Amino acid sequence: MKEFEAEITDLSHDGKGVARIDGKAVFVSGALLGEQVRLRIRKRHRNFDEAEVAELLTRSPHRVEPKCRHFGQCGGCSLQHLDAEAQIAVKQRALADNFARIGKVEPQSWLPPLTDEAWGYRRKGRLSVRAVAKKGRVLVGFREESNPRFVADIDQCEVVHPALGPKIGLLAELIGTMDAAADIAQIEFAAGDDTVALVFRHLQPLSERDRAALVGFGQRHGFAIYLQPGGISSVHPLWPEQPRLAFRIPAGADAGDVELEFQPLDFVQVNAGMNRRMLARALELLDPQPADRVLDLFCGLGNFTLPLARRVAEVAGVEGEHGLVARAADNAARNGIANARFHVANLFEDQRGAEWARQPWDKLLLDPPRAGADKVLDYLPHKATQRIVYVSCHPASLARDAGILVHRHGFRLVSAGVMDMFPHTAHVESIALFER
Known part of the structure; x- marks a missing residue:
């Protein structure tokens, strides 16, 4: 492939350096803003090209040595070569750019970024599994950075929960000895405070020998082992008979903790430490009062919902997945919380006729998926709602929805800031406060 010299003038949304050659954008893996590089084109497209660094000609002052020896091959991280302070600055700039470009809004003040432990933080995720005949062994890991069709050849991961991260290679060895080595497609992992669960997705029934091998692995390394022979509803424990996944979160110094039980494929925030910090900031911004009625969407x-319930008169949580709602209600009962109600509703469809949507709420908390909450904002918030806290995993949808709240509903964007939920990646998690 051809090589070119170029200056990196920006970083893309996924952490690649951006250069221009003859006016055409080139996304360069491993390059940082301000660097001069000799790049090698590896894939051409009509409107842009993809490239890799062939030679680093000038080095960014923010470049650091990646901690993981698999960085650059594994696609799980994209920014390990950028120092922590600069990573946060990139994310803050992305949020500000989206507010200005998409929402046509600007916060009155910027919140200080939230950060936590940068290594071993990932308590939830999916590892791909591939039996590779040419290598004569099984690979377990994330997808390759240069070609997502392939599984990266790794034996450890620096960002995965420390009970599992150093043992990726052992997992690969285990599966390589099984009769079903070619039939295991993926392994989901989920860590509670006391238990790490592994869910093996297998395309064919497992032999007794394989089941015994999995149980033995779980016993030796302290993992709960689940099997998934079909869809999500087919997930069931293999060992022990009744594993328990749970984590505790603070409801505030004067309100005690809340413990949430969950199933291994349930959505939970990936970063346990950041989740606690995010929750504290959300409570601070929402400023819940004893007489408040609060609506928690998604x-x-x-x-x-449950930490809020310890501090307000009433809270209603709304979620589209039946299983999550059932477990939220069970968690409320288990924690002795009687002032939280839960409703199942698809929030991407019009719910304005629902009983919870017609009621006046003093405050609103939103934590939508990447698509955002614009469908909800067609009929909410009501005039009684004076304060909204919006937690976002995608700056573009937050910016769009901020524009709706400010320009259509008459709110002010009081403050906003980023939260480093996924260190060493370009993923931007953020939080914003709106007031009337």
Whole structure:
């Protein structure tokens, strides 16, 4: 492939350096803003090209040595070569750019970025599995950075929960000895405070020998082992008979903790330490008062709902997945919380006729998926709602929805900031406060 010299003038949304050659954008893996590089084109497209660094001609002052020896091959991280302070600055700039470009809004003040432990933080994820005949072994890991069709050849991961991260290679060895080595497609992992669960997705029934091998692995390394022979509803424990996944979150110094039980494929925030910091900031911004009635949309297991319930008169959580709503209600009962109600509703469809949507709420908390909450904002918030806290995993949808709240509903964007939920990646998690 051809090589070119170029200056990196920006970083893309996925952490690649951006250069221009004859006016055409080139996304360069491993390059940082301000660097001069000799790049090698590896894939051409009509409107842009993809490239890799062939030679680093000038080095960014923010470049650091990646901690993981698989960085650059594994696609799980994209920014390990950028120092922590610069990573946060990139994310803050992305949020500000989206507010200005998409929402045509600007916060009155910027919140200080939230950060936590940068290594071993990932308590939830999916590892791909591939039996590779040419290598004569099984690969377990994330997808390759240069070609997502392939599984990266790794033996450890620096960002995965420390009970599992150093043992990726052992997992690969285990599967390589099984009769079903070619039939295991993926392994989901989920860590509670005391238990790490592994869910093996297998395309064919497992032999007794394979089941015994999995049980033995779980016993030796302290993992709960689940099997998934079909869809999500087919997930069931293999060992022990009744594993328990749970984590505790603070409801505030004067309100005690809340413990949430969950199933291994349930959505939980990936970063446990950041989740606690995010929850504290959300409570601070929402400023819940004893007489408040609060509506929590996209509530999941009750991550925000139940700590809020300890501080307000009433809270209602709304979520589209039946299983999560059932477990949120169970968690409320288990924690002795009687002032939280939960509703199942698809929030991407019009719910204005629902009983919970017609009621006046003093405050609103939103934590939507990447698509955002614009469908909800067609009929909410009511005039009684004076304060909204919006937790976002995608800056573009937050910016769009901020524009709706400000320009259509008359709110002010009081403050906003980023939260480093996924260190060493370009993923931007953020939080914003709106007031009337």
